[in-house]
Amino acid sequence: MLDTDVIIVGAGPTGLMLANELRLAGVRPLVLERHPHRRDTPKAGGVGGQILELLRYRGLLERFEAACPGPAPAPRFPFGGVHLDFTQLADPPMHALPLPQQHLERLLDERAAELEVDVLRGHEVTGISQDEAAVIVDVRGPDGLYQVSARYLVGCDGARSRVRDWAGIGFPGTVYPEVNRLAQVTLPGPVTVLGNGDLDIPGYGTIRAGFTRTDRGLFGLGSSPGATSVSLYTIEDESTEYDDDVPMTLSELQDSIHRVLGAHLPLAGSTRLSRFTFKARQAERYRAGRTMVAGDAAHLFPATGVAINAGMLDAVNLAWKLAADLHGWAPAGLLDTYHDERHLAGARTMLHAQAQVALRRGHDVAAEALREVFTELLADEQPLRRMGALVAGTDIRYPMPGTGHHPLTGTFAPDLTLHTDQGTTSVAHLMHPARPILLDLADREDLHETARDWRRRVDIHTAKTDDRPADSLLIRPDAHIAWAATIDEPADSAAPALREALSSWFGTP
Ligand SMILES: Cc1cc2nc3c(=O)[nH]c(=O)nc-3n(C[C@H](O)[C@H](O)[C@H](O)COP(=O)(O)OP(=O)(O)OC[C@H]3O[C@@H](n4cnc5c(N)ncnc54)[C@H](O)[C@@H]3O)c2cc1C
Structure with a gap:
């Protein structure tokens, strides 16, 4: 057990x-x-x-x-x-x-x-x-x-x-020897944000808003005039592997800014401090x-x-x-x-x-x-x-078994507005319970009849929609289209194809 x-x-x-x-x-x-x-x-x-x-x-x-x-x-x-x-x-x-x-x-x-x-x-x-x-x-x-x-x-x-x-x-994959540090910080009194968004640091000069590339990496400053809080970003080539769950400190950020810009930027505090490294692994x-x-x-x-x-x-x-x-x-x-x-x-x-x-x-x-x-x-x-x-990730088309599919097969189901006997609804609404759906858009008795054997696993809905993309859509719980009937597809090809799609995704009835 x-x-x-x-x-x-x-x-x-x-x-x-x-x-x-x-x-x-x-x-x-x-x-x-x-x-x-x-x-x-x-x-x-x-x-x-x-x-x-x-x-x-x-x-x-x-x-x-x-x-x-x-x-x-x-x-x-x-x-x-x-x-x-x-x-x-x-x-x-x-x-x-x-x-x-x-x-x-x-x-x-x-x-x-x-x-x-x-x-x-x-x-x-x-x-x-x-x-x-x-x-x-x-x-x-x-x-x-x-x-x-x-x-x-x-x-x-x-x-x-x-x-x-x-x-x-x-x-397998690669770790890029590059560390990104990202922060939302508050500034101490003497440091001011100028009208153009640059930072004025007494005793040092100004730091430009936007991105600054130097020999040591990239520095980014996002600010709005007069604000006391700014966002800061550094990217440096560095081969240390950090654990994402170990937080970054304010002094680690200041050291990084110093290495990239050569400037010591006084900081009062932070509302966000984070660091990430880039890996390409699958x-x-x-x-x-x-x-x-x-x-x-x-x-x-x-x-x-x-x-x-x-x-x-x-x-x-x-x-x-x-x-x-x-x-x-x-x-x-x-x-x-x-x-x-x-x-x-x-x-x-x-x-x-x-x-x-x-x-x-x-x-x-x-x-x-x-x-x-x-x-x-x-x-x-x-x-x-x-x-x-x-x-x-919306251009993904999952490979489906068989050949000669409708162009929508394998794609994410579009959110059609649907007119039914009970009123207006939508594909998005029908997907709330995450159940498979046969959406009959052309009142096709042959397709209804075929799907009826699976009705305990697949919900069958009949509706009208403007510019219907297909006569019928078989939609999986993840909202991807498992099968579609082309407009006016004859019953002798549509019904067996639907039966095959229902069997290959939702088992024997
Ligand atoms: C600074 C930073 C900024 C990021 N910014 C973005 C962004 O803007 N947008 C974006 O899409 N992604 C971003 N990411 C990536 C994003 O955070 C991750 O992709 C996401 O957290 C992955 O979610 P997950 O559930 O797969 O894994 P995780 O969030 O890592 O969750 C894994 C969980 O498993 C638990 N765990 C591990 N081992 C065990 C165990 N043995 N037993 C029990 N529990 C265990 C851990 O404690 C953790 O809670 C960022 C990452 C970082 C570090």
Whole structure:
């Protein structure tokens, strides 16, 4: 007799999102987190990309927006020292929320409490073993050592994942010898912000607003005239490996500024101090037997602002597949599509993150020219949209079994406005419970009839929509389209194709 179905190691954004999605799918996971309290070291300053749309599809986006201390959505997004500036576009290809990670984790934790997820804090996983039937986990809790068993284990235990190592999953890649330090600081009386945003330091002179490149690295100053608080940023080439959970100090920041600029900048205090290094690593496999990895445990990207998106989307992709397996109706190979789909998505994120390294790190004339060419390109709408979709992860098209698919197959379902007998609704609204949906947009009796055999697993909705993209859409719980019927597709081809798609994603009826 196993203690639980799924053990999740780590209550970061990935682990909490996975737990919440599993609860929606009718599974009761156990989350084990080594820290006794929620994290207070500042990490991410925001979250952006496709996950925001997914949160909207779960009916959660409004509360995440309401918790943002800054304006949401953020109109500009960093891209390798250049910016993606969406302010000109009425319908930007990506959104970002300036939601600090502590707030994000608090909201996910509150949601977990609403869904009655068991989150045990102060419980550190110290070892795992697995066989064909189960995973046994060794835990050090407040009352001592104990063991707990489950059908599956998911390592959401971050960059230094031990679950990944215990499962024998390789994590190849590169560490860039570069340290980024980011802070929001208050200034002592004598230091003033001038009308143009520059800083005046008595006895030293001025420090320019914006970015300053020197032989020792990059310094950034964000300020507004007369403000007593400014944001500071340094990047230096340095090969020390820091632990992200060990906080940076004010004097460490001042030393870094001194090395980069040669200036001693007096500082009164700080409201945010954080440091990060850039690594480019991706797990060779996202699954080894009954153990899976997700989030930072599966990938580390050398670019800002993209990691949480990738990790939480891993969780959404994995949850319903694990649940299908636990409920006993998963078709053969379903769980392996987690690796196939999310490794592909991770590789796509790695592609643009590595390109950002090339853009950002060069200090010579050629690198300046590359940045200038990129800035010019990104002033045009089409490349800006293309780049926005790449960074957001909205251009991902998961590979689907078979051939001759509708162009929407494998993509994220568009949020169509739907007119039904009960009134107006939307795809986003129908996705709140995270259940598979057959959306019949052309009142096709043949497709209804086919799907009826799966009605305990797949909800069937009939609706009208303007400019219908297909006669019917089969949408998975992660909002990706598993199959679509082309407009007026004859019943003798559409119905068997739907039956095949239903079987390959949702098992034998
Ligand atoms: C300074 C900084 C700024 C960043 N800015 C951004 C940003 O703006 N946008 C963005 O998207 N990303 C950003 N990131 C990256 C982002 O913080 C991570 O991608 C994110 O935290 C990954 O979430 P996760 O849940 O996968 O892992 P983590 O958040 O690392 O969570 C892992 C959890 O597992 C727990 N754990 C580990 N081992 C064990 C064990 N053996 N037993 C039990 N529990 C264990 C840990 O205590 C931790 O709580 C930033 C990172 C840093 C350091």
